Amino acid sequence: MVLVLLANREALAGLHQSKSSTESSTNAPSDYHDRTLLRTLQTENKSVSKISDAENRGLPFSVPTWVKNKYWSITGKTEDDVVKILGLYGLSRAAQKKHVNYKYLQEYRYMMEGKQLDEWVRHGDTMDSVWQRLGLVNIPVKVLESTKEFNIYLRFMKRFDKSIKSQYDEGTVKALWVYYMPLTEGQQMANIKVWKNARRSRSYVRAALGLDISDYNAAYFKQFLHLRNKKKK
Numbered sequence: 001m002v003l004v005l006l007a008n009r010e011a012l013a014g015l016h017q018s019k020s021s022t023e024s025s026t027n028a029p030s031d032y033h034d035r036t037l038l039r040t041l042q043t044e045n046k047s048v049s050k051i052s053d054a055e056n057r058g059l060p061f062s063v064p065t066w067v068k069n070k071y072w073s074i075t076g077k078t079e080d081d082v083v084k085i086l087g088l089y090g091l092s093r094a095a096q097k098k099h100v101n102y103k104y105l106q107e108y109r110y111m112m113e114g115k116q117l118d119e120w121v122r123h124g125d126t127m128d129s130v131w132q133r134l135g136l137v138n139i140p141v142k143v144l145e146s147t148k149e150f151n152i153y154l155r156f157m158k159r160f161d162k163s164i165k166s167q168y169d170e171g172t173v174k175a176l177w178v179y180y181m182p183l184t185e186g187q188q189m190a191n192i193k194v195w196k197n198a199r200r201s202r203s204y205v206r207a208a209l210g211l212d213i214s215d216y217n218a219a220y221f222k223q224f225l226h227l228r229n230k231k232k233k
Contacts, residue, residue: 002042068104069111082108114155119133121159127180127187130156136186144186165204177210192224 039055071084083089086101096102120130131137136150144150164180166174179192203222209217 022231047193065104065107066111069108073111079105079109079112117152117156117159120156121163125156127160128183131184131187135185139186141186141189144189149194150186150190154190154193157190158198159193161194161198161200163199165198168204176204176207177213180208180210188220192220192227195224196227 068108072085077085080089082105086099086104088096088099088101088105091099095106130153134143134153136147136149136153139147139150164173164176170177173179193210195208200208202225204220206212211217211221
């Protein structure tokens with residue numbers, strides 16, 4: 001039974017540790033991405049298992065959302081499984097969006113997407129590889145911010161930058177600019193947003209843009225300062 005599993009000390013410890021590292025699901029958009037993109041990102045546990053009525057009732061909805069999401073994740077539930085648990089199976093997409101449990105499905109999708117992005121960082125995927133994977137190469141800069149894929153890229157870059165910053169502080173990364181060499185204006189725009197939101201120092205951003213060896217990216221440094229100062233006003 002679910003309550004027995006949740007009472008297990010090791011399971012509770014794992015859930016508690018994951019809470020701090022899991023992004024708040026309240027930031028998940030109301031309709032963050034379509035089913036096709038989600039299936040591309042979700043690469044594990046593709047088979048659909050049978051879910052009993054007892055299991056459907058086992059996890060009370062009074063517990064925090066992050067607990068429900070983590071429980072479904074560690075027990076191998078796929079999106080199809082969660083759709084059934086939430087009573088959304090067989091409904092049209094329009095009907096699902098009107099259902100009271102639809103928000104839980106969106107939060108689950110958002111969490112699973114974050115797990116996939118974590119894997120990309122751990123596997124050493126580069127900015128360029130992810131940019132191409134998300135189909136952002138030929139999208140005009142003016143419309144990038146309005147796309148779902150660009151917001152996914154920003155989530156990836158938040159993780160990527162955090163990893164590089166940690167290694168830089170430890171001294172294992174020396175030349176920051178080697179890791180921040182995007183070929184497109186859109187990628188630089190993403191970098192600037194991530195650095196601003198992470199409150200990176202001027203010296204860190206200068207080093208990441210390679211301004212210690214060349215002024216080629218000086219314009220992007222000015223954009224970073226403008227964005228940072230604009231927020232303060």
